[in-house]
Amino acid sequence: MCSSNNKVKEIYFENAKFLPEITALLNEGHTVTLRLRGQSMRPFLEDGRDKALIAKATYIKKGDAVLAEISKGVYVLHRIIRLDGDNVTLRGDGNRNNEYCKREDVKGFVIGFYRKGREKIDKTNEPKWLIYSFVWTRLYPIRRYLLAFYRRIWLKLFPCKLPV
Amino acid sequence: MRTKKGFKLRDICGEKIIVAEGLENIDFCNIISMNESSAYLWKQVEGKEFTVEQLAELLTDEYEVDKDTALRDCKALTAQWLKAQIIEKE
Numbered sequence: 001m002c003s004s005n006n007k008v009k010e011i012y013f014e015n016a017k018f019l020p021e022i023t024a025l026l027n028e029g030h031t032v033t034l035r036l037r038g039q040s041m042r043p044f045l046e047d048g049r050d051k052a053l054i055a056k057a058t059y060i061k062k063g064d065a066v067l068a069e070i071s072k073g074v075y076v077l078h079r080i081i082r083l084d085g086d087n088v089t090l091r092g093d094g095n096r097n098n099e100y101c102k103r104e105d106v107k108g109f110v111i112g113f114y115r116k117g118r119e120k121i122d123k124t125n126e127p128k129w130l131i132y133s134f135v136w137t138r139l140y141p142i143r144r145y146l147l148a149f150y151r152r153i154w155l156k157l158f159p160c161k162l163p164v
Numbered sequence: 165m166r167t168k169k170g171f172k173l174r175d176i177c178g179e180k181i182i183v184a185e186g187l188e189n190i191d192f193c194n195i196i197s198m199n200e201s202s203a204y205l206w207k208q209v210e211g212k213e214f215t216v217e218q219l220a221e222l223l224t225d226e227y228e229v230d231k232d233t234a235l236r237d238c239k240a241l242t243a244q245w246l247k248a249q250i251i252e253k254e
Binding site for chain 2: 006011013014017018021022025030031032033034035051053
């Protein structure tokens, strides 16, 4: 579509180097839009397909999707499932294991997601995300079966379209 | 022409990218990155008025390149910058 000679290419940054820079930008007051990697926030979010709009984490609460450094250089974009004073427990929607960090390790707060190549954002304070969150987190006891169904059947019937 | 106000060159993981200053969103799904020589040129003219001829001169000062090639490259470069809307005419 674009006939200019401005070349479009994919650049992959290493999380351990890139995300500290992102943290610095967030602290300067910028918001950032990042392409998501990995399958740990299934079924709402898909690897390489969806994007997140992230701001500096100032006030966090249970249920929020956040960008956190769970150990030196290891960053995740997962959901807060427990907040106990300074201690934060995280779990990816597509995971069954927990991760732990401190409040200060929560670097970014997800304002919303751009899904399936849409221009319109699904904000995390809007009904769609809130209802999904309410239902999905309560289905945790049968999550392994739901994820298996999603992976083996749903994705076969409705494969993800990655952006070109 | 001149570089647009607020656009600064930043180094993110060795990648030279143009970022709008202020509280704006930085969309890493759609960034403008520059190679070494165009980043050099940008730094020289950031926040200033410039002409293609001046750019070409800066290029020949820094790199082993003849005047004609430099002029041609700088014309192409400013066309790209205009298209990317990081500089403006007059």
